[in-house]
Amino acid sequence: MSVTVEVSNLVKQFDGGDVRAIDDVSLAIEEGEYLVLLGPSGCGKTTLLRTIAGLEQQTSGDVLIGGSVVNGLPPRVRKVAMVFQSYALYPHKTVLANIVFPLKPEKLPKQERESKARWAAELLGIDLLLDRKPRQLSGGERQRVALARAMVRAPQVFLLDEPLSNLDAKLRASARDELKRFQQRVGTTTVYVTHDQAEAMGLGDRIAVMDKGKLRQLGPPVEVYDDPADTFVATFIGSPPMNLVPRDDTLVGFRPEHLLPAAHVSGERVEVSFDVDRIEYLSGDRHVYGTVTGIGKDSRVIARLPATVTDPVTPGESHAFAVNVDKLRFFDAESGLRSEPVRVDAQHG
Amino acid sequence: MADTLTEPTAPPKRQPDGTRQRLADRDGFLAWIFLVPTVVYIVALVAIPFFMAIAFAFSDVTAGNPSYGWVGLENFYRVFDDAVFWQALGNTFVFTAISMVLIVVLGKVLAMILVADFKGKWLVRFLVLLPWTTPVALSSVTWLWLLHSIYSPIDWVLRNVGLIEDNMYFLGRPGLAMASVIAVHVWRLVPLAAVIMMVGILSIPDDITEASRIDGAGFWRRMFEVTIPLTFPLIAVAALFGAIFTFTDMAVVYVLTGGGPTNSTHVLASWSFVRGIGGGDIGQGAVIALFLFPLLLAAAVLILRAVRKMETI
Numbered sequence: 001m002s003v004t005v006e007v008s009n010l011v012k013q014f015d016g017g018d019v020r021a022i023d024d025v026s027l028a029i030e031e032g033e034y035l036v037l038l039g040p041s042g043c044g045k046t047t048l049l050r051t052i053a054g055l056e057q058q059t060s061g062d063v064l065i066g067g068s069v070v071n072g073l074p075p076r077v078r079k080v081a082m083v084f085q086s087y088a089l090y091p092h093k094t095v096l097a098n099i100v101f102p103l104k105p106e107k108l109p110k111q112e113r114e115s116k117a118r119w120a121a122e123l124l125g126i127d128l129l130l131d132r133k134p135r136q137l138s139g140g141e142r143q144r145v146a147l148a149r150a151m152v153r154a155p156q157v158f159l160l161d162e163p164l165s166n167l168d169a170k171l172r173a174s175a176r177d178e179l180k181r182f183q184q185r186v187g188t189t190t191v192y193v194t195h196d197q198a199e200a201m202g203l204g205d206r207i208a209v210m211d212k213g214k215l216r217q218l219g220p221p222v223e224v225y226d227d228p229a230d231t232f233v234a235t236f237i238g239s240p241p242m243n244l245v246p247r248d249d250t251l252v253g254f255r256p257e258h259l260l261p262a263a264h265v266s267g268e269r270v271e272v273s274f275d276v277d278r279i280e281y282l283s284g285d286r287h288v289y290g291t292v293t294g295i296g297k298d299s300r301v302i303a304r305l306p307a308t309v310t311d312p313v314t315p316g317e318s319h320a321f322a323v324n325v326d327k328l329r330f331f332d333a334e335s336g337l338r339s340e341p342v343r344v345d346a347q348h349g
Numbered sequence: 350m351a352d353t354l355t356e357p358t359a360p361p362k363r364q365p366d367g368t369r370q371r372l373a374d375r376d377g378f379l380a381w382i383f384l385v386p387t388v389v390y391i392v393a394l395v396a397i398p399f400f401m402a403i404a405f406a407f408s409d410v411t412a413g414n415p416s417y418g419w420v421g422l423e424n425f426y427r428v429f430d431d432a433v434f435w436q437a438l439g440n441t442f443v444f445t446a447i448s449m450v451l452i453v454v455l456g457k458v459l460a461m462i463l464v465a466d467f468k469g470k471w472l473v474r475f476l477v478l479l480p481w482t483t484p485v486a487l488s489s490v491t492w493l494w495l496l497h498s499i500y501s502p503i504d505w506v507l508r509n510v511g512l513i514e515d516n517m518y519f520l521g522r523p524g525l526a527m528a529s530v531i532a533v534h535v536w537r538l539v540p541l542a543a544v545i546m547m548v549g550i551l552s553i554p555d556d557i558t559e560a561s562r563i564d565g566a567g568f569w570r571r572m573f574e575v576t577i578p579l580t581f582p583l584i585a586v587a588a589l590f591g592a593i594f595t596f597t598d599m600a601v602v603y604v605l606t607g608g609g610p611t612n613s614t615h616v617l618a619s620w621s622f623v624r625g626i627g628g629g630d631i632g633q634g635a636v637i638a639l640f641l642f643p644l645l646l647a648a649a650v651l652i653l654r655a656v657r658k659m660e661t662i
């Protein structure tokens with residue numbers, strides 16, 4: 001597989017800003033890949049996307065598209081397509097004119113341009129709206145027009161900046177599904193920015209987790225979830241987040257769904273005593289809040305019991321819980337980075 | 350049937366501090382209070398002069414004999430028989446049309462300079478606005494000197510770089526005098542137009558401009574397909590202001606050329622002033638001034654309609 005977009009040692013510092021919005025980020029996006037940039041608000045996702053598009057110029061480092069360095073080149077020649085968070089449709093143009101707009105620089109006959117635009121509109125199911133103006137469209141329809149406008153030119157890469165954040169929750173789920181199927185059909189390399197981990201998990205072939213301008217981890221969703229590179233990724237991804245228990249100068253981490261009543265944990269395991277405070281019922285699961293003793297320092301943690309675990313758990317009482325040793329992750333308490341596994345008093349069950 | 354469905358309403362409770370509170374709560378009453386200054390202003394400064402002008406147009410009132418005598422269309426015949434009137438009417442249109450086009454085009458260019466990000470933009474913005482803040486009569490006097498037949502610094506420069514042998518006599522030849530009048534109007538009104546259009550440009554969301562850059566539109570295409578259509582209402586407003594200020598202005602012509610040479614640069618406003626106030630023939634002055642009205646009304650309606658149309662984007 002060849003690489004379509006690559007950034008290396010990219011740094012972006014805004015004029016007058018003393019922090020780096022992008023801090024030495026290197027990553028390569030493979031052809032046809034769906035890469036999700038995930039991170040909290042303000043971590044530099046949009047800035048990275050805009051730097052790839054050529055709307056911002058980096059302070060240092062390189063941007064490569066299709067193998068050639070495009071530093072300093074205007075967006076026009078980079079052959080990228082971008083869908084903005086606000087969709088940025090041209091309000092005075094009809095849907096058709098919006099979709100045709102990017103085709104004008106290509107010296108095609110008018111009919112050919114229009115038939116391309118109609119094809120894109122059909123693909124996205126908006127072919128009946130072509131004569132409307134953007135203000136006559138719903139949020140979901142606008143999003144599709146923006147997508148059609150982005151794809152009509154067959155760009156080297158799609159850049160999508162939180163394209164679903166303006167939709168209501170219900171529409172968002174179906175739009176997400178559609179986006180994924182759409183990308184599978186056209187197979188265009190995509191960089192997708194979101195702060196929503198559910199979107200990232202659902203859409204990404206790989207996820208790049210960012211924080212404060214730095215790239216924290218890059219990997220497939222399973223890897224990012226199961227093997228977080230540091231405590232930031234461990235606690236940013238997953239809901240509820242990974243539990244972290246201090247033990248000497250390490251942090252012992254385990255996911256809430258792996259802290260279960262002892263009877264449900266087989267294999268090599270760590271048995272703990274769990275003082276339960278409070279229970280929440282969320283879509284069939286029980287989220288159990290309490291203090292755990294036996295892994296390290298007594299710490300407040302969350303356990304997530306699936307509907308299939310029906311053992312009685314009572315607030316105010318202490319229960320025998322356990323974590324499978326394979327599910328334990330270890331982090332350096334100082335740096336937060338992954339560290340060597342430490343032997344936690346494991347018992348055979 | 351309807352009666353049985355409605356609950357009997359309790360009589361309104363009396364507020365302890367009755368009357369004042371209720372007056373302030375009555376929308377109709379408040380609306381009137383707030384409208385009064387505007388109504389007084391319009392009646393005193395627009396309606397009364399307007400109807401007086403109509404009344405004078407049919408009268409034999411002069412500066413020397415202000416008693417009102419009905420003369421029917423007499424004044425109109427006299428005005429129409431005078432070639433200067435037709436010249437002034439034509440000039441008004443020519444000045445307005447050319448100025449308006451130049452004001453819009455130059456205003457647009459200036460607006461783009463104003464929104465550009467560069468060092469010292471605040472100084473430039475300030476300097477650009479200066480002509481607009483200077484009183485017309487004052488700046489016209491300055492221009493009078495700049496265009497003076499003997500002492501014109503412009504002539505001096507042109508002579509010294511060897512472009513001309515003799516003086517230009519800007520205000521002494523009909524063509525150049527008209528060009529000078531237009532130049533002063535444009536100089537004076539471009540800043541206003543630029544600021545109006547700058548507001549338009551600033552109101553375009555950044556991401557729309559950026560989307561068009563990504564979509565491969567270059568400078569000119571962005572300007573004609575995105576910026577201008579999206580700011581059209583404000584361009585129309587700038588054009589409207591430019592047209593109205595040029596159309597109704599007499600100070601520039603009066604100070605700069607006095608209507609000369611040989612009445613070739615008169616406009617309706619200056620000719621009306623010369624006839625009505627200078628010559629004392631108020632009836633004729635009123636007739637000439639009345640011609641401003643339908644044309645202004647038409648211009649205002651046309652451009653406002655264009656604005657309305659664009660509002661529904």
Ligand SMILES: Nc1ncnc2c1ncn2[C@@H]1O[C@H](COP(=O)(O)OP(=O)(O)O)[C@@H](O)[C@H]1O
Nearest residue numbers: 014017021039040041042043044045046047048
């Ligand atoms: N035009 C700008 N000028 C100065 N600082 C900016 C600008 N755009 C973004 N930033 C800063 O850069 C950081 C990253 O912003 P952004 O990329 O928009 O974050 P995200 O998209 O992840 O929410 C933020 O701290 C933000 O304040």
Ligand SMILES: [Mg+2]
Nearest residue numbers: 042045046047
């Ligand atoms: Mg953002």
